[in-house]
Amino acid sequence: MLTVAVTGATGAQGGATARALLAAGHRVRALTRRPGSPAADTLRGLGADVRHADLDDAASLGAALAGADSLFAVTTPFGTDTDTETRQGKVLVDAAAAARLGHVVFTSAAHADRGTGIPHYESKRLIERHLRAAGVPWTVIAPAAFMDNYAGGWTLDGLRDGTFAWPMPAGLPLTLIPAADIGAFAALVLLRREEFTGQRLDIASDARTPGQIAETLTTALGRPVVHQEVPLDQVRRWSTDLAAMFAYFTTHGLDVDVAGLRRDFPEVGWHSFADWAAAQDWDALSASAPARR
Template sequence: MITVAVTGATGAQGGATARALLAAGHRVRALTRRPHSPAADVLRDLGARVHHADFDDRTSLDVALSGADSLFAVTTPFGTDTSTETRQGKALIDAATAAHLGHIVLTTAAHADRGTAVPHYESKYLVERYLHTSDVPWTVIAPAAFMDNYGSGWTLDGLRDNTFAWPMPADRPLALIPAADIGAFAALALQRRDQFAGRRIDIASDECTPGQIAEILAAATDRPIAHREVPLAHVRARSADLAAMFEYFTTVGLDVDVAGLRRDFPEVAWHSFADWAAGQDWPAALAPAPGPR
């Protein structure tokens, strides 16, 4: 049994990792800035110990990491900016090094080490490079595009109108992974330190074109969903960062060895996009928002 500190524990990747570790019988310290949130209460009910931790508060990190064996580290620029993400990621690594942890598993992004020029990939890679200079054994897992994004945001808005609006051509493949598989893979790496230390692994569980995604969503939602390509200029007007990411997806693509991952790590129980879509509560997700009374 190991004790793992999990950052972003009330978010998608951290929450999935915490649940996978708890299910395997390990001790989890769920690190969050919102220890009294409903998501934190769920983790408590599952057996995690919830700790307040803020990347900009070194004392809170020192307290939360003291006595832990390992760390699952996730950073994000969303809600702040890329320079903040890099600074906070380095601060977390410094705290983990000072706590003499035995292993850090950092999650970043597939291809972040390939000079993508995507701002939030570049900031994550700066954190990766800093991790390499630490004295703590490390593993970097680098997920492909998140399946979970297809059940929220502008995608969900489009599905309500029977449209899969996505800023890629219908026939361009994209590597995909759900948060549950990221968490399962992270938990595997944390439990097998000797096998994974010093490795950087791009991970994905399926590859689909937007046209195929639309067909799968149509079957899962029982709606006549059709793909519509959103112009990159429309995305760029909202976020230059996301526009750069979709341009990379379209022109270069995410080359991830899905078949090799499924062969080498069957314990993860990888989900296809069809598996993920079939497991969503689409009637609730697609229900119209209640109007004003």
């Protein structure tokens, strides 16, 4: 039985990883800045050991990591900025090395090692480099675009009007993955560290075009949904970072070997976009999120 520390445990990727590890019978230390939050209480109910840890506080990280076997590390610039993400990621890696952990699994982004120029990919690229040099056994998993993003934000706004608003042409494929599959794959990597140490793996569960996504959402919602391409200039006015990401998706794409992953790691239980969409409670999502105009 392993003891795995999980950062971002109350978020999508960390939470999915924590749940997958607990379901497999392992001990989870759920690291969070808000140990009294409802999400933290949910993890406690599942058997996790919830501990306070702050990525800006090396001492809190050292205390939270002491005696753990492994670490699942997730960072984000959203809510702060990419410089903060890079700094926090390096502090986390250094804390893991100081605690002499047996394995660090860092979740990055597909293609982040290719010099994409996307700000929140480049910050992860810097953390990956720091991890490789830290002297701790490591694995990098790099998810493609998140299916879960289609259940919120501007996508959910558009779906109220029967529109799948997305900043890509209708016929260009994009590789996709839900948080549940990221967590399942991360747990697999953590539990089979000898097999995965020193590897970097781009991961995805499916590849769909925006047109196909709209068709799938039509079926899932039970009403017509059509794709509408959002101009990049409109995205850029809101976020230059996300505009750079969608420009990369359009000009380069995210080529991930979905078939190979499904063949080699069937135990992950990879979900297609249709699987994921059918499992969402779209009526509840629409009711819980206020319309933004």
